[in-house]
Amino acid sequence: MEPEQARRTLETERERGLRAIAEAASLDDLERARVTFLGRRSPWSEVQRSLGSLPPEARRELGRLANEVKAALDGALAARRAELEALAEDELLRTDRVDVTLPGRRPRPGSFHPLTIVQEEIVGIFTRMGYRVAEGPEIEDDWHNFEALNIPPDHPARTMKDSLYIDVPGLLLRTETSAVQIRTMERQEPPVYVVAPGRVYRREAVDATHGSVFHQVEGLAVDEGISFADLKGTLEAFARALFGPERRVRLNPDYFPFVEPGAQVAVSCFLCDGSGCRVCGNGWIELLGAGMVHPKVLENCGYDAERYTGFAFGMGVERVAMVRYGVNDLRLFYDGDVRFLERFEGAA
Amino acid sequence: MRVVLSWLREFCPTELSAEELAELLTSKGAEVEAVERPWERLRGVIAARVLEVRDHPNSDRLCVARVHTGSGETEVVVGVRNMAPGDIVPLAGPGAMVPLLPEPLAAREIRGVVSNGMLCAPDELGISHSHEGILILPPDLEPGTDLKRALGLDDAVLDIEVTPNRPDFLSVIGIAREVAAATGAPLRIPEPTFPEEEERADEVATVRVEDPERCPRYLARVLRDVRHVASPIPVQARLTAAGMRPISAAVDATNYAMLEVGQPLHPFDLALLKGPGIVVRRAREGERMVTLDGVERVLTADDLLICDLERPVAVAGVMGGEVAEISEATTDILLESASFERGGIQRTRRRLELSTEASMRFERGVDPEAVPRGADRACELMVAWCGARVLSGAVDVGRAPERRWVSMRTSRASMLIGYEVTPADAVSVFDRLGMRSRIDGEVVHVEIPGYRVDIEREVDLIEEVVRIQGYDRVGATLPPVRQAGGVPETVAFLGRVRELLVRAGLREVQLVPFVSETDLALVGATDAIRITNPLQAEEGWLRTSLLPNLLKAVRRNLHRQVRSVAIFEVGTVFRLVAGRPEERPSAAFALTGVADPGWTGGGRVYDVFDAKGVLEAVAAGLGIRLDHGEALGRPFHPGRSAAVLLRGERVGVLGELHPSVAAALDLTGRIAVGELDLPRLREAASEARIVGAEIPRFPPVRRDLAFVVDVDVPAAAVEAVLREAAGELLDACLLFDVFEGDPLPPGKRSLAFSVDLRAPDRTLGSEEADAVVARIAERLARELGAELRTG
Numbered sequence A: 001m002e003p004e005q006a007r008r009t010l011e012t013e014r015e016r017g018l019r020a021i022a023e024a025a026s027l028d029d030l031e032r033a034r035v036t037f038l039g040r041r042s043p044w045s046e047v048q049r050s051l052g053s054l055p056p057e058a059r060r061e062l063g064r065l066a067n068e069v070k071a072a073l074d075g076a077l078a079a080r081r082a083e084l085e086a087l088a089e090d091e092l093l094r095t096d097r098v099d100v101t102l103p104g105r106r107p108r109p110g111s112f113h114p115l116t117i118v119q120e121e122i123v124g125i126f127t128r129m130g131y132r133v134a135e136g137p138e139i140e141d142d143w144h145n146f147e148a149l150n151i152p153p154d155h156p157a158r159t160m161k162d163s164l165y166i167d168v169p170g171l172l173l174r175t176e177t178s179a180v181q182i183r184t185m186e187r188q189e190p191p192v193y194v195v196a197p198g199r200v201y202r203r204e205a206v207d208a209t210h211g212s213v214f215h216q217v218e219g220l221a222v223d224e225g226i227s228f229a230d231l232k233g234t235l236e237a238f239a240r241a242l243f244g245p246e247r248r249v250r251l252n253p254d255y256f257p258f259v260e261p262g263a264q265v266a267v268s269c270f271l272c273d274g275s276g277c278r279v280c281g282n283g284w285i286e287l288l289g290a291g292m293v294h295p296k297v298l299e300n301c302g303y304d305a306e307r308y309t310g311f312a313f314g315m316g317v318e319r320v321a322m323v324r325y326g327v328n329d330l331r332l333f334y335d336g337d338v339r340f341l342e343r344f345e346g347a348a
Numbered sequence B: 001m002r003v004v005l006s007w008l009r010e011f012c013p014t015e016l017s018a019e020e021l022a023e024l025l026t027s028k029g030a031e032v033e034a035v036e037r038p039w040e041r042l043r044g045v046i047a048a049r050v051l052e053v054r055d056h057p058n059s060d061r062l063c064v065a066r067v068h069t070g071s072g073e074t075e076v077v078v079g080v081r082n083m084a085p086g087d088i089v090p091l092a093g094p095g096a097m098v099p100l101l102p103e104p105l106a107a108r109e110i111r112g113v114v115s116n117g118m119l120c121a122p123d124e125l126g127i128s129h130s131h132e133g134i135l136i137l138p139p140d141l142e143p144g145t146d147l148k149r150a151l152g153l154d155d156a157v158l159d160i161e162v163t164p165n166r167p168d169f170l171s172v173i174g175i176a177r178e179v180a181a182a183t184g185a186p187l188r189i190p191e192p193t194f195p196e197e198e199e200r201a202d203e204v205a206t207v208r209v210e211d212p213e214r215c216p217r218y219l220a221r222v223l224r225d226v227r228h229v230a231s232p233i234p235v236q237a238r239l240t241a242a243g244m245r246p247i248s249a250a251v252d253a254t255n256y257a258m259l260e261v262g263q264p265l266h267p268f269d270l271a272l273l274k275g276p277g278i279v280v281r282r283a284r285e286g287e288r289m290v291t292l293d294g295v296e297r298v299l300t301a302d303d304l305l306i307c308d309l310e311r312p313v314a315v316a317g318v319m320g321g322e323v324a325e326i327s328e329a330t331t332d333i334l335l336e337s338a339s340f341e342r343g344g345i346q347r348t349r350r351r352l353e354l355s356t357e358a359s360m361r362f363e364r365g366v367d368p369e370a371v372p373r374g375a376d377r378a379c380e381l382m383v384a385w386c387g388a389r390v391l392s393g394a395v396d397v398g399r400a401p402e403r404r405w406v407s408m409r410t411s412r413a414s415m416l417i418g419y420e421v422t423p424a425d426a427v428s429v430f431d432r433l434g435m436r437s438r439i440d441g442e443v444v445h446v447e448i449p450g451y452r453v454d455i456e457r458e459v460d461l462i463e464e465v466v467r468i469q470g471y472d473r474v475g476a477t478l479p480p481v482r483q484a485g486g487v488p489e490t491v492a493f494l495g496r497v498r499e500l501l502v503r504a505g506l507r508e509v510q511l512v513p514f515v516s517e518t519d520l521a522l523v524g525a526t527d528a529i530r531i532t533n534p535l536q537a538e539e540g541w542l543r544t545s546l547l548p549n550l551l552k553a554v555r556r557n558l559h560r561q562v563r564s565v566a567i568f569e570v571g572t573v574f575r576l577v578a579g580r581p582e583e584r585p586s587a588a589f590a591l592t593g594v595a596d597p598g599w600t601g602g603g604r605v606y607d608v609f610d611a612k613g614v615l616e617a618v619a620a621g622l623g624i625r626l627d628h629g630e631a632l633g634r635p636f637h638p639g640r641s642a643a644v645l646l647r648g649e650r651v652g653v654l655g656e657l658h659p660s661v662a663a664a665l666d667l668t669g670r671i672a673v674g675e676l677d678l679p680r681l682r683e684a685a686s687e688a689r690i691v692g693a694e695i696p697r698f699p700p701v702r703r704d705l706a707f708v709v710d711v712d713v714p715a716a717a718v719e720a721v722l723r724e725a726a727g728e729l730l731d732a733c734l735l736f737d738v739f740e741g742d743p744l745p746p747g748k749r750s751l752a753f754s755v756d757l758r759a760p761d762r763t764l765g766s767e768e769a770d771a772v773v774a775r776i777a778e779r780l781a782r783e784l785g786a787e788l789r790t791g
């Protein structure tokens, strides 16, 4: 091939090639253009192959030109490929789009029972204070449920809560978690700092505020030098952890056979801060029964009641949950109604 | 205990209002549950004199009364005719209000006659429960007098919740003592006074106590010429406000004295007592008597009886008998005032299921020193109200016990309360309580009056100190807890299982653990524990399994149109093992309805594989392996259930309910359930160890292998053979497809496994992998007739 003809061919191919690449409408068109202008049978390849037969000077010059043309075409091909790929992706994304306002595909949501949530929270407050969780059976004997708690057979306190007995002589469904106090003291020497959550039973007709089954958390501290002020301080710390740092605690005298002095404990309402509202009535929420462990109870467990003193308290988990979540009917807790349980998905 | 405020003020003239007293008493341990004003709505009712009573022109039943109102005359239509000209009656004219009616009265026409208000019966004024006739007022009341003021109907009632340790609060005087102690107001308890006849009580009647332990004291007064009249109206009003029914002056006097003093009293008709004499003795086993309420009671040898010389006349301290009951015909009365032992009264009251004002007081403890005062106060009232003549002296057997002295160390009090208590502080508290005390160094000795049955030892005195000084004086400190808190593994494990079940997408329920015999039959329980005294007879057993009540919860939800139910419970189940109760924690769950009710869910319903998935998630979360054994019988679906095995031992059940069982439970659709015995799972889980093993460095060779087998060859069997044949090079094996139908011949199915083979020390070559696949195919063909599908 003449050098002049070769030059013209390269120039023409560059021009035609760039145009064809620019006009390529698809990646397939682009590939065809590449083969046409840079493939083995393309005029550009032909020129490239003929370079060897040219005089050195023309070979150098045309060689440079051939490389320039290839670089220009390669560059155009790459740019056009990028353009076409972007277009193809746009198209893909367009056909792949969905209505994102449709509801999500949600894993099946589980939830804890509100009584579990509240009980764990109460127990957690005390375990962080250094209390250990203690357990006892739900079926109790007369000793642990009554006698050791300073409730002898003729004691009027036995009539306050009618018990459910089972067909094994001397056994009943425990009426208070207080039975765990006795079991704990029988098992270990002081110091004792325990909380005992659990189910208790009463022979009581079921209505919005009474159940035959409910939950209590019992607390017991026995050590040297434990005072009534320690009880008050502990319950105050508890109330603040549960209902907020502004809470105040009020103790009024009350009677439980296994404590002396005994107290009814109320916490200033977390909703109205003690000014009185629909939930609390008079600004105070009655939350627990408490008192100093009766020396007879300590003696019944083989403790030296002169050396050791202690306090005990008990609260209803349902009561706390009702106040906390604004539940007005105790029966909701024991129905298994999914619509009720759903509400506690967000509870922590 | 309902305490009428004016009555209380007779003994302690406090200036405090009812509300202030309520708050004060509550802060001292006598919780006032409510302050009531029974006559708050009584307004404008006056005394009127009846001038004429004539027939209603248009009614046989009604009459028309013309009355003088003090300032004029008016006419009212009346439904009864017990009033006569000259009687003073209550008139509620237009605009007046009576407690029983919601609206003020107005003049209105009744069958053609205008009635200017009404004449009032006792119940309409809240004076008694009687509605038999118009209340006839004392003749000395001037017409026009406002009755609210004249009859003292401007009173408040404190409704006090009395704790069992303070029976002294079951009397007006007891509450007055507490108010005096709390306020410092004086306490004035007058001695009853009345003239006594020359005739002596002990000449008329005898008393013999055969069981002085159960009846430490029996005192009888004798009264003659007791008129059968009604009590004064203010007395009736007071009794009604206190929650008692006015009956007749004689009976009212005993009730009034009891409410005031706290000493239960019982009047017998002297003429009906054989002897006349009283014998206090135990009943004979099976002895019978008819009590005042007309019920024949069968007694035991533990019951104490009051008898005359021939027969029982009362169940001691509980209820009188019919035979010597006082009536309109009674003229002479033997009045009983006695002490009975608390426990005995309680046992009898329980056996007879008969609680009365008397038994309620005796079983809590009545002041043994109040026996004479109670009797004397009733005598004084019967003299005043019934014109009774009281014979001199009393037939008095036994006596009150000596007062106890209890000592308190002030150092001990200071330590226990948490603030400093000096002997002088303590003495001032006991002074306010009206208890004699004596200082002896740091010790204070206190004499305990009979009415304080609750004070037995030092700590009881310490309570009095802090109670009277005020609980608000107590500081707030924290005890020195010198240990780390924590939860025992048994408790923590239950929390872990709950957590896993919630993570598996189930909602926790808590259900009442009582079940019926039908429920027990459903789960085939024969070792259930029966409740002796269930509240509802049909739910008289403790659950042996969580499933029956869980299924009822499912049913309730389905009936409420809940689409998708996935719930669980972790709780105790109860069984009788060798005659003793055994409690075990259990976990059960139930799934039914649409698995994913959303638009992407495709309407798939829960089935046994969802339940199995829950089980697998729990097992994985506990680091244990659960296997599945043979299919279960009823109540489970025979082809969609399995025993759950842990190391070959059965620890639970899994499956769908048998369709006919579900139908019988009024459940529709597939109900997939599972239940696990937790103690055995806990043991296994406690042994589970997590090993942070080396993560493989070389790539796996993945082969997808589909085997065609007979449909009754279990997938688990195929996988077991596959795993064994693959040997050590097997890294993972996932069953990813199960297929039946065309082009497979009937009775065959294809199980497709994605098998990852990997060598720990090198990249596995494809020839090695081919050899393993060949080995698998050969073993499966030989042992299970499986054919490897190719292509």
Ligand SMILES: [Zn+2]
Residues within 6 Å of the ligand: A269, A270, A271, A272, A273, A274, A275, A276, A277, A278, A279, A280, A281, A283, A284
């Ligand atoms: Zn409030």
